[in-house]
Amino acid sequence: MFELKRRPRRLRRTAAIRDLVRETRLSADDFIQPYFVVYGESVRNPIGSLPGQFQLSIDELIKDAKEAFSLGIKAVILFGIPNSKDSVGSETWNDNGIIQNATKALKDSIPELLVISDVCFCEYTDHGHCGVVTKTGELDNDATLLNLQKQVISHAKAGVDMVAPSGMIDGMVGAIRSALDDEGYTLTPILSYAAKFSSSFYGPFREAVDSSPQSGDRKAYQLDPANRREALREVALDVEEGADIIMVKPALPYLDLIRELKDRWDLPVAAYNVSGEYAMIKAAAERGWLDGEAAMLESLISIKRAGADIILTYFAKEAAKAIS
Numbered sequence: 001m002f003e004l005k006r007r008p009r010r011l012r013r014t015a016a017i018r019d020l021v022r023e024t025r026l027s028a029d030d031f032i033q034p035y036f037v038v039y040g041e042s043v044r045n046p047i048g049s050l051p052g053q054f055q056l057s058i059d060e061l062i063k064d065a066k067e068a069f070s071l072g073i074k075a076v077i078l079f080g081i082p083n084s085k086d087s088v089g090s091e092t093w094n095d096n097g098i099i100q101n102a103t104k105a106l107k108d109s110i111p112e113l114l115v116i117s118d119v120c121f122c123e124y125t126d127h128g129h130c131g132v133v134t135k136t137g138e139l140d141n142d143a144t145l146l147n148l149q150k151q152v153i154s155h156a157k158a159g160v161d162m163v164a165p166s167g168m169i170d171g172m173v174g175a176i177r178s179a180l181d182d183e184g185y186t187l188t189p190i191l192s193y194a195a196k197f198s199s200s201f202y203g204p205f206r207e208a209v210d211s212s213p214q215s216g217d218r219k220a221y222q223l224d225p226a227n228r229r230e231a232l233r234e235v236a237l238d239v240e241e242g243a244d245i246i247m248v249k250p251a252l253p254y255l256d257l258i259r260e261l262k263d264r265w266d267l268p269v270a271a272y273n274v275s276g277e278y279a280m281i282k283a284a285a286e287r288g289w290l291d292g293e294a295a296m297l298e299s300l301i302s303i304k305r306a307g308a309d310i311i312l313t314y315f316a317k318e319a320a321k322a323i324s
């Protein structure tokens, strides 16, 4: 005879008992939907490597965001595709630029929707790097900071509810905080891409916004995927400089860091379930190699279980439907 006192399977026997002891739950409140905004009207260009995602003109963006909002998704992050690029990305601080106009239109038609702007330059520079580049081809950190200040003020004037700097520029959070405060935007939070890795999983995104560097790569500013402690130093600096929410990006290959941020800091933790993570599941599901919906929900629950309070994901609408 066996004398097994501990039988963990007791709590897994039926769906009802599994529901009772489930530790992590997804909710539409957790999600932020990323959008790619283009000029024009009635534009809804499918993005080949991101099935189900589109480049949207502002009128189409509003329709889509209304649908998302009705599914319970209350926050969006905007990426702009400008009509013209230059060496410094000056379109980013054009008060009539694509992000500024999209923000005004969204806030007019869905006032309760939280509009977050991605704050970077790579979609707006002709060389595709995330700021000003010196003659020798290096990113000019401090010149980029001054331009970041112009960009966030222009976004704030347009009415964004939150700004999300994504360039891994030294001092970006502090520079943005002081610019916002000087102009009276003391209550505009900063969601910092605090630990952003130099990742191959951004491939589909760069196709979506045409932002691949014309030469070189981003290894001189984005983090080395091998470095955990360096990532923590980066996050510590952003916290000191005044970040309100700290983000890890990508999500799935960096779950250890999500957990570590959650344990070390008392700020909300966000994770960006990036384009490549989405594309992999979509591609495998299209071939019938895995159950797309189940894989989506398992990925998202893993990100939340690891410690993310907030998940930026192209799955937002699909997942909101699946869990409702």
Ligand code: PBG
Residues within 6 Å of the ligand: 118, 119, 120, 121, 122, 123, 166, 167, 201, 202, 203, 204, 205, 206, 273, 274, 275, 276
């Ligand atoms: C930079 C930015 C990138 C992503 C979000 N913001 C790309 C990059 O650093 O090359 C990637 C998002 C994704 O892959 O889904 N503006």
